Amino acid sequence: MFSTLPAGREILAIPCWIYAIVTANTPETYALVVYSSPLIGETDEMFRPVNDYLAGKCYWLPINYYVEDPEMIGGADHRVYSIYPRCPGVDVPHVCAE
Numbered sequence: 001m002f003s004t005l006p007a008g009r010e011i012l013a014i015p016c017w018i019y020a021i022v023t024a025n026t027p028e029t030y031a032l033v034v035y036s037s038p039l040i041g042e043t044d045e046m047f048r049p050v051n052d053y054l055a056g057k058c059y060w061l062p063i064n065y066y067v068e069d070p071e072m073i074g075g076a077d078h079r080v081y082s083i084y085p086r087c088p089g090v091d092v093p094h095v096c097a098e
Helices: 045-054
Strands: 009-014 018-024 030-036 058-067 076-084
Touching: 009 045, 018 045, 030 045
Parallel strands: none
Antiparallel strands: 009 018, 018 030, 030 076, 058 076
């Protein structure tokens, strides 16, 4: 399944565990696509590069679902973070870095 994700700048790749890439999303945002084993929590060391990348950025997680994938350990969580180059303001739902 990971091979069907969009091309972009790779942030992280640990086969069968976690992949993360940055790619274009919309004219107003870019995307951080994370495809990871559900055995990896957001506070786990393997997830740290994702958290480091998100640090100091305004973002929103509009896509987050589980996928049956025999090539991943325990299936996969597919997350797509929309990242704003600048804060979109209080009227737009997001985690704010400001």
